[in-house]
Amino acid sequence: MSDTATIPAPRFISRIRLKAPFLVMLAISWLGLMIFVAIFVDLLRPYDITAMDLGARLVSVGAPGHPLGTDELGRDVFSRLLQSIRVSLVIAFCATIISALFGTTLGFLAAQFRGWVEHLVVALADFQAALPFMIMSLAVLAFFGTSIWLLVCLMGFYGWERYARIARGLAISASAQGYAAAVVQLGARPSRVYLRHILPNVASTLIVSMTLTFPEIILMESGLSFLGLGVQPPESSLGNMVGFGREYLTRAPWIMLAPSLVIVLTTLSISLLGDWLRDRLDPTTR
């Protein structure tokens, strides 16, 4: 206690640790690891994802050279898992961003122009909400074939109606009375009102919505891949690994359990992080 004057300023890591609860720290670390894997997968994976070793088929977890075992063709599960994380994360990230951008833009347009624009957006949103998305995806992928970018765009249409509804509702209530009306009255253009004032104010709600959509998109992609319409072999994604692994569920459960665990941990981390971010981004609850 005699030496209180020389306490150094907390470093970056410890500053974050002071602000974030333990569970959120875990979530951030896990997501950081996932992103790291997605970027450096080519350097990290010990084998090529298509490298078969027919002499070592269905090798169990912990075997020398194959930490997570091998699949029915003797391909290294660990290498395939790392590659799958990249593919699934890219799809989910791009799709979430497309969906958020598209939905929010439509919602703001509806709020700004009202009239028939609003009717159209609301009708489209209702249509989207009423349509079983899985059936529509199956139809689209069956007609146009499966390419990864088509898949991303398709997933990007998942959940946009939620953003549109939220953005429209919040923008209308903001411009009816309050800060947005005040800024319009100052002479600001609509672009300024929406981007500088309304968007930051509704961002917390949209971010929470994104953290809900992100895991759903991962699961949706997994589902489609499981059905054989998503990512096509030899390329591999988390869902596609689960799909092909189910045939060996009793004999080689590690093929399926490893990607399942990654899906669960990633979606959970994103939900935790989103919840925490919403509170952090709001100056009134800081």
Add this chain to the structure above:
Amino acid sequence: MSALLQAKGLIQQYSTAKTFLGKTSTMRAVDGINLTVREGEILGIVGESGSGKSTLGRLLLGLESPFKGKILYRGHPMPEPRTAAWRKLRAEMQLIFQDPLSALDRRLTVSAQIGEPLEIHGLAAGSERAERVAELIAKVGLRQDQAGSYPHELSGGQRQRVVIARALASNPRFLVCDEPVSALDVSIQAQVVNLLRDLQDREGLTMVFISHDLKVVRNICDRVAVMYLGRIVEEASSDALFSDPRHPYTRALVSSVPKIGAGLHGRIILQGEPPNPAARPSGCAFHPRCRFADADCAATIPELERHDGRLAACRKLRHTLRPAA
């Protein structure tokens, strides 16, 4: 003094939602108002809730376009809302809101909000902008260290000062204050009213001051217009109106201001229902609650006429009705 703003035959009506049978009813919030705001004066607009004060304020600022009638600002017609010309004109006319917390963006700091009109109208940037914001903060009596705080960290009176500073940023000529103090404590009301008064003295601003608080209006305004159900019933200089009200409604209003030592004696208590703009009485809208009304009052709408240097709209004023006390 020349006219800064002229309103001619203003009518604003809103249609209420369709009923089950598909009928819409219209409600006239403002029903035929002629008004001149002179350069450099503070014009008070008083009336009950629902009398159309705030609608008139918004019309005068051009925030809504009137159903009928027109508004001339410096002799030119007011541009349509949300056009480029309208946006440009915002630098010259500003609104001060009743509820400062909802009028401020809770995610931006005080200095960012005060500087916003400068940015929007391209009036100042960089260090010049920071200087101007500091000057405005000093002008409305905030501390410089409050520049970085968020609206929820300030008290009600300080928030209203921020709103006033923002309104003054672009050096406007014309301010509409829509019940600027009714959401504040009495002690803070006085500070804000004095601030507005000082600003008007120093900068020669023209103001329209909307309020239902007669004490405040009497304190600050040069001229007062009394509204009842969307019409002006009496318009006079502040002194004349408060010392010698003529219209029966104005007399009831003025008698309701408590006087020290007078008790409740001499108060005129209005009978009948408060006015409903959707179901407007025939003839003079005030006749169901008026002590002097007769059959004629229910039949014809009185015009705003001149009575010894003031305007009043009452048929009874011409002959019989002289100030009683």
